[in-house]
Amino acid sequence: MNKVHYSGFKVLKEALTGHKGWKPVWRDAEPKSSGYDVVIVGGGGHGLATAYYLAKNHGITNVAVLEKGWIGSGNVGRNTTIIRSNYLLPGNEPFYELSMQLWENLEQDINYNAMVSQRGIMNLIHSDAQRDAFVRRANSMLFAGAGAEYLEQDDIKDRYPFLDMKNPRFPIKGALSQPRGGTVRHDAVAWGYARAASDLGVDIIQNCEVTGFNINNGKCLGVETSRGDIKANRVAVCVAGSSGRVMAKAGIKLPIESHVLQAFVTEGLKPVLDNVITFGAGHFYCSQSDKGGLVFGGDIDSYNTYAQRGNLPVVEDVCSGGMAIMPMIGRARLLRSWGGIMDMSMDGSPFIDRTQVDELYFNGGWCYGGFKATPASGYCYAHLLATDNYHDVATEFKLDRFLRGAMIDEKGVGAQPNLH
Amino acid sequence: MTRKALEHSLTCINFDMIINHPLLGPRDSEEFVYLGSADLINRPNWESETAIEDFHEYQYIRENVAGDNVELWYHEQGDQSWLVVTRSTLTHEIKSVELASDYAKNNGRSR
Incomplete structure (x- = not known):
């Protein structure tokens, strides 16, 4: 097969010649x-x-x-x-x-638009102990050249006013950010x-x-x-x-068990979330797709399964995590949910x-x-x-x-x- | 909606799993904590020559059955009993439930 090189010029040429x-x-x-x-x-x-x-x-x-x-x-x-390299x-x-650099x-x-978007990823911190753990992780990331930043409460509040900063159980005290993280199509x-x-x-x-x-x-x-x-x-x-x-x-x-992880996407919304936010303490993470849907997920269903679907209690658990940290998500209607089978190792x-x-x-x-x-x-x-x-x-x-x-x-x- | 379409929809809806507790009757699986395969009941002999390999196999290696899986569930928010549940990992259908103590005795354990 003849290789077709994708470029802006090629798109323009095809647009003018009937996409043949x-x-x-x-x-x-x-x-x-x-x-x-x-x-x-x-x-x-x-x-x-x-x-x-x-x-x-x-x-x-x-x-x-x-x-x-x-x-x-x-x-x-x-x-x-x-995508992230915050281990x-x-x-x-x-x-x-290495994976991040290849992304x-x-x-x-590969001359292909994979829509790699380094919009950043932010792990929320709720306590002094968690801050210590994340700072330790940040240092490990810096040693590996992955880059890491600590975000103060005010930075988070200014950027994401919809987050519940004063949640009684999990008040947001700061965040570990990897600006090079993000999403890919x-x-x-x-x-x-x-x-x-x-x-x-x-x-x-x-x-x-x-x-x-x-x-x-x-x-x-x-x-x-x-x-x-x-x-x-x-x-x-x-x-x-x-x-x-x-x-x-x-x-x-x-040394592997198969488990199901569910994920969810809401109807398309106007741009509201320009980052990936993870709320590890409540097992919830969220980003906004380029089509506008809020894509989110949480815990696995916890029992062995090869069925590509999960059960309702985890749906409730994930959504309540979302409601706890970004209550505005309750106004968005859920469009789809799905499950994927994970090789969970020991x-x-x-x-x-x-x-x-x-x-x-x-x-x-x-x-x-x-x-x-x-x-x-x-x-x-x-x-x-x-x-x-x-x-x-x-x-x-x-x-x-x-x-x-x-x-x-x-x-x-x-x-x-x-x-x- | 035709009957066939309705049946299809019903299998696609994610009903919660109901565990038929031998003593307490039907209970929501959310009341339980899942541990894993019922093989975990059969602890290896620590005095065996091959104890290291046996415990490695016991602790880390899994059958990871695609089909009927015999597994341990702990009724944490109920009577705190351990149950052995036979459940399909392909459909989530629960085939049988028994007390773990009964299961162990039936499989040759003294208690």
Whole structure:
């Protein structure tokens, strides 16, 4: 397929010539009978990013991305679009900062408008103890070059007069801000990576469900799919949310439980919220989409599930959190709600690792933080697949870290996945 | 609305899960705290040669069943009993509920 370079000039030219020059954004490929160097299972954000960086950074282009439905039909289409690199622990923070830097250059890199908007993210503080904890986190962010600012009460009040500053239980005392955080158009991430990977020769194969792994003498030789067997020198699973189900086909159990996280969007409103606000103490976070809807969410539903829907008590819990901190949200009507399935890991941190089966690799356990990690996840997974070495910022995301006592537990709640 | 459409709507509405407590009758799942798989009842033997691996498996590795899951719920806002609930992780339908003590005894535990 001929590459089409997107630019302002191209838009103008097409506008004047009847929009006849636009082409499909990626090739809809058929599986090759000769097989592939790398088969990536899962055509979501992470899988497509992995394919792109395999091709771009490592020159490995004989790659297929297999997707059960259509690309981007999983969690990359079901999140709240927030990006940030405001983590505390050394195992996490440099990784998420790499992701932020990749977000900052993403659109130029893949020549696709992903609507990366660094509008800033603000974590509200309600007590002296919480302020100490957030200042500590801010220092960790500054060490990693992520940038962090402390916002005083008056700054917050001036910018967001609708916040309930004097809430009796959670009065707003200040906030930790990362001005480089923000939002990205989630679907465009999947489409942009798909287009860029496809242009470099990657086969994107949709409606192709992996039904089993061809494992012989402890070595993975390929996958069995709804469209026939596909040979591969290396198989890379990347299906967060369904990791349990897919890895069970290879006989591998994981330190992961699947839970549902619900999210909500109101009807479109005039611009009112130019930032991402998180109210961690009440489990509520909110941003405003470019269409004007207030996009918000809160806690997971707390029980194991693979159903992409949750229950009403959590809807009430999230909305009451919103009402507590920004009462004006009660005037907006709810337009939609949805649920996505999370790989909740035992310490709240992800995995990018080999498995006990040779040539079978695993990427998952992203909890509810997978979207922001998309570029770095693909970047580091591709590095591991191509070189068999861990990338410098992803050395801690190993599956055996619990046995070694080397967990990366940001919240310090232990092996209770529904509390991370 | 046709009957089929109505049935579809009813399955799409997110009804709260009702747990049929063996002693107290139907209770809202909100009264309970969810712990996880009922496998957690079977603590490994700490004197075993393989205790480290056994406890790693017990504490950190999950079956993560897609289908009927046998799991522990604690009736925190009720009679504080532990229940074993069999529930589908695909549809949220609750298939059976029993007291955790009964479940443990039926599975060979002395108490």
